[in-house]
Amino acid sequence: MTSNEMEVDEENETKPKQFHEFELDDRILKAIAKLGWLEPTLIQENAIPLMLEGKDILIRARTGSGKTAAFAIPLIQKILLNKRSQKKQEIKSLIIAPSKELCKQIHDVMISLTIKCSREVRTIDVSPQIDLSAQKALLAEKPDIVVGTPGRVLQHLKADNMKLKRSLETLVIDEADLIFSFGYEDEIKSLMNYLPTVYQAALASATLSEDVVTLKKLVLHNPATLKLEEPPLAPLSQLSHYSLAAEENDKAAILYALLKLHLIRGKTIIFVNIVDRCYKLKLFLEQFGIPTCVLNSELPAVSRCRAVTQFNSGTYDIIIASDEKSLEEPHLVKVKKGKRKKDKESGVARGIDFQFVSNIINFDFPLDVNSYIHRAGRTARGKNQGTALSFISVRERPLLEQVEEELKHCYNRDTLFKTYQFKLEEVEGFRYRAKDAWQAVTRIAVREARLKEIKQEVLNCQKLKSYFEDNPRDLQSLRQDKALHTVKLQPHLKDVPDYIVPPSLKRLVGIGKRKRFNREAAASRPTATQSKYKARASNPLVSLQIQK
Numbered sequence: 001m002t003s004n005e006m007e008v009d010e011e012n013e014t015k016p017k018q019f020h021e022f023e024l025d026d027r028i029l030k031a032i033a034k035l036g037w038l039e040p041t042l043i044q045e046n047a048i049p050l051m052l053e054g055k056d057i058l059i060r061a062r063t064g065s066g067k068t069a070a071f072a073i074p075l076i077q078k079i080l081l082n083k084r085s086q087k088k089q090e091i092k093s094l095i096i097a098p099s100k101e102l103c104k105q106i107h108d109v110m111i112s113l114t115i116k117c118s119r120e121v122r123t124i125d126v127s128p129q130i131d132l133s134a135q136k137a138l139l140a141e142k143p144d145i146v147v148g149t150p151g152r153v154l155q156h157l158k159a160d161n162m163k164l165k166r167s168l169e170t171l172v173i174d175e176a177d178l179i180f181s182f183g184y185e186d187e188i189k190s191l192m193n194y195l196p197t198v199y200q201a202a203l204a205s206a207t208l209s210e211d212v213v214t215l216k217k218l219v220l221h222n223p224a225t226l227k228l229e230e231p232p233l234a235p236l237s238q239l240s241h242y243s244l245a246a247e248e249n250d251k252a253a254i255l256y257a258l259l260k261l262h263l264i265r266g267k268t269i270i271f272v273n274i275v276d277r278c279y280k281l282k283l284f285l286e287q288f289g290i291p292t293c294v295l296n297s298e299l300p301a302v303s304r305c306r307a308v309t310q311f312n313s314g315t316y317d318i319i320i321a322s323d324e325k326s327l328e329e330p331h332l333v334k335v336k337k338g339k340r341k342k343d344k345e346s347g348v349a350r351g352i353d354f355q356f357v358s359n360i361i362n363f364d365f366p367l368d369v370n371s372y373i374h375r376a377g378r379t380a381r382g383k384n385q386g387t388a389l390s391f392i393s394v395r396e397r398p399l400l401e402q403v404e405e406e407l408k409h410c411y412n413r414d415t416l417f418k419t420y421q422f423k424l425e426e427v428e429g430f431r432y433r434a435k436d437a438w439q440a441v442t443r444i445a446v447r448e449a450r451l452k453e454i455k456q457e458v459l460n461c462q463k464l465k466s467y468f469e470d471n472p473r474d475l476q477s478l479r480q481d482k483a484l485h486t487v488k489l490q491p492h493l494k495d496v497p498d499y500i501v502p503p504s505l506k507r508l509v510g511i512g513k514r515k516r517f518n519r520e521a522a523a524s525r526p527t528a529t530q531s532k533y534k535a536r537a538s539n540p541l542v543s544l545q546i547q548k
Helices: 026-035 042-052 067-083 100-113 132-140 150-158 185-194 210-219 248-260 275-286 301-313 331-335 369-376 394-411 424-440 443-460 462-470 472-479 503-509 519-524 528-536
Strands: 005-009 057-060 093-096 123-125 145-148 170-173 200-205 224-229 239-245 268-272 293-295 318-322 359-362 386-392
Touching (some): 026 100, 042 057, 042 067, 067 093, 067 100, 093 150, 145 150, 150 185, 185 210, 248 275, 275 293, 275 318, 275 424, 359 369, 369 386, 369 394, 386 394
Parallel strands (some): 005 224, 057 200, 057 224, 093 170, 123 145, 170 200, 239 386, 268 318, 268 359, 359 386
């Protein structure tokens, strides 16, 4: 290990520093307190002092370890200090991220951290794909911090909407290992020509790949490298991994039973491998009164951001996301031409900050180890508990074994996955209902659901608003399109009759003398049994084994 490399041991039991020990501005400390951050994470404890000293740093730490705040806090502190002697307003910091969703996440963090000094430190996000002229006016005011994707930032620089040669002091590149894989190598190299010769830089990455090494040579100067010595996922005391044997024709029935019997509690992300499965599963769950939202690479950026916002705000407790290999390696898409165009600035498994996720469900098991890590990394963030439950069919068993073989060495455990026993014959009534509901979601219904979402986005698009005002007939043709082949909803399916619930579960879900169990009513009036069991549960997924 060279003098510039620093391995940060997560097992180190020394007392962590407090935020006030960094001698931060009171306005930043008040914002941190409002966010509820009690103490800095390990990577923040080591990165913040180095950035405040003006050193270039390379941060390697897993998703959820607090990398964003590790560079955001010192960046704001430096701007506030310089304001005392700064003669004119200038753009001082540029933050680059590979996806629009991540840019929005970073922007939100910056807004939260500057809530007590919003007049002194201004941040704008230029990643939204609106006309450059609309953002030109914002850039003309010279905000202190600009956030954007490499392509979008380069467009503004070429259009002369902002000048960084003399003013820029700090460059940050987040998720650096994805920058090149998202196809931004040329943009980054071009962008460097618009930067000053001397500036402080920071790279943040989940891995130290070859692309990161290349980017490091291009951007950093004699950097300090912070490598958080940790497993790729949260420790087993914080994140539990379950596998559940389920053939393809039983997965939907098991998911329906788990959700309706409240064996899964808290905010949940359900992962599938293809986009059509997103909509099929959404339409399936809607028949039972289980609201969900969908996230995939083919949705417009505005729709994706809206879905994440609705999930984080609690509008939906369940989000269904597709996680395709082409999202992580867009250069492969150029070789294998597909029918549908994907947004290279989109990412589902990585780059999006899903907040307070209790459970990850792999309805379709991921195709490789990295994808599993990225999915499971959406939960157990910070110091929160989390659960990853994977449905495993016979053909998916080799994939599970591959993931376990790779990860068990990181945890020094012979086995990683606990077996979640679930005998479907005990809930046979759920299987009959699920079978009919699954078959009702035809290919036509899935196609129409996707078209409906696209059409709704067209109607909401601000760019087309003036066009529709001038061409009302076109708007009517959209609104009066042919009837959609939607799945027929049957109100009685929202309730769970007590006769289909196993006796061992009736007390848990609160079924006594009542003939039907209403989810909404139970949620608003939890029984003593529910409260007792919830307090007894060691993680958000109730590890109750349904068996004879």
